[in-house]
Amino acid sequence: MNEMNYVWYSDATCETGRELAAALGYESGRHAPKEGTEFLICWGNRLPLLKLSTQRRINRLISEGRCLNNPMILQGAKNKYVASKTMFNNGVRTPMTCSPNEIVNKIFYGEMKFPVIGRKFHHQAGNCFHLCKDGREAIEAMNSVEYFVQMIPNQKEYRIHVFMGECIGISKKVEDYDYEGERQEYCRSHLKGWRFANKRMRDRYMPMVEEAKKAVSALGLDFGAADIVINEDGKPWVVEVNSGPGMIGRNMERYAEAIRIIENEIRGVC
Numbered sequence: 001m002n003e004m005n006y007v008w009y010s011d012a013t014c015e016t017g018r019e020l021a022a023a024l025g026y027e028s029g030r031h032a033p034k035e036g037t038e039f040l041i042c043w044g045n046r047l048p049l050l051k052l053s054t055q056r057r058i059n060r061l062i063s064e065g066r067c068l069n070n071p072m073i074l075q076g077a078k079n080k081y082v083a084s085k086t087m088f089n090n091g092v093r094t095p096m097t098c099s100p101n102e103i104v105n106k107i108f109y110g111e112m113k114f115p116v117i118g119r120k121f122h123h124q125a126g127n128c129f130h131l132c133k134d135g136r137e138a139i140e141a142m143n144s145v146e147y148f149v150q151m152i153p154n155q156k157e158y159r160i161h162v163f164m165g166e167c168i169g170i171s172k173k174v175e176d177y178d179y180e181g182e183r184q185e186y187c188r189s190h191l192k193g194w195r196f197a198n199k200r201m202r203d204r205y206m207p208m209v210e211e212a213k214k215a216v217s218a219l220g221l222d223f224g225a226a227d228i229v230i231n232e233d234g235k236p237w238v239v240e241v242n243s244g245p246g247m248i249g250r251n252m253e254r255y256a257e258a259i260r261i262i263e264n265e266i267r268g269v270c
Contacts, residue, residue, distance in 0.1 A: 005039040005263065008032065008071070012124050013044035013244025016252070023256040033057065039263055042069040044078065044244020066266060068222045068259070069243060077219040077243055079121045081147040087238060090218035093211055094238045095150040100142040107135065114138075118145030129187045152237045154229030157188050158205075159196060159242075160212035161251055163223040163258045167209045169251035171196040196248050208236035215241050223255070 007028035009017025014030065020043060021028030032054050033040050040061050050058070061067040076082050087094045098106045106112040118130035118141040130145055132138040138148065161169035173188045176195040183193030190196075199205070212226035215238045225245035228236045247255075 004036060005041075006033045006037045007041045007043050008045040009043040009244060010046045016246055017043040017244060019252055020255060020259075023252060024259060033061075037061065038066060039266060040067040041259060042067065042071045042074050042243075044242070045071060045074070046078075047071050047075050068262065069224075070220070070222075073220040074243055077221055077224070077241060080119065080123060080240055081121050083219055083241060084149065087215050087218050087241075090214070092215045092218050092238050093236065094215070095152050097147050097149045099147055100145060103138055103142075103148045104135070106148075107138075112148070112150050115151045116148045117151050118142075118148050121146045127191075131186055151186070152229050152231050152239075154231060154237075155234075156230040158199075158208060158228045158230070159225050159245065159247075160209055160228060161223075161225045161245065161247070161254070162212050162216040163255065164262075165213060165217065167201065167212065168254040168258055169247070170199045170201060170205055170209070171247070171251065172199050173197075190246075196246075198249055198251060211236045211238055214238075223258075 005024065005026040007017050007021040007024070007026050009028060010030060018028055026041070032050055035057065037057065040058070058067070058071060062070055076086065081097055084094055084097045088096065096112055098112065103116065107114065115131055115133045116138060118132060118138070120128040128145065130141040131151070132141055157173040159171045160167060173194045174197045175183065176190070176193050179193035181193060188194040208228045208230070212228060215226045216224040219241055221241070221243060224241040224243050225247070226241045227239045229239055230236055
């Protein structure tokens, strides 16, 4: 195991973080990188209060190009509300969002319309998902959500993996036939009866691939997985970007291969 290279994950991203580290032969964990770390992969990690020496260590890795996904920038990308605003302001086709205090005016002036979805700033796997079909439901949800997002009626949903500006994998959400509960159409997570199926690159996927690239770039990330829905008009909308994404099969290998290329480039420079 290469103890000089480190995958830094969080409780929410530990499963794939550990798998990635194992594939690379890197050290990994929830804690900040220790002294001697020479290459850092930030896999959806949280950023706690750090000792000055640790902060300097991380800053050195960033300045020398030895860190993928700057952990300071990453915290803004992990806040789904902040990330949505950032993408929207940078021309990414993403649903409009607003604070609970703004929802009444947004609906009244026609900037948003029902149904809307109430969510927390930090969420995953479809948790904290409040579908509001009218004003009464939105008002009832106000005390338990931190923002609202316009719901985009979707025909299909994909996850596009982007690494250093290039698409390295495409997955489509499909029905999980082993799921025994009530499958939800409006919240397609693995907890609601859906799973990912990897797809080969096709020309018809290019519009959503380009939108995914724009989204990851707008957030200042070196890599990320954009969740994209295709609406009734066939247009791709970026719902969110995951910085420590769940994935299956070949996509994990592609991340490992892409990271090894960066590692080898660093070694060549050194």
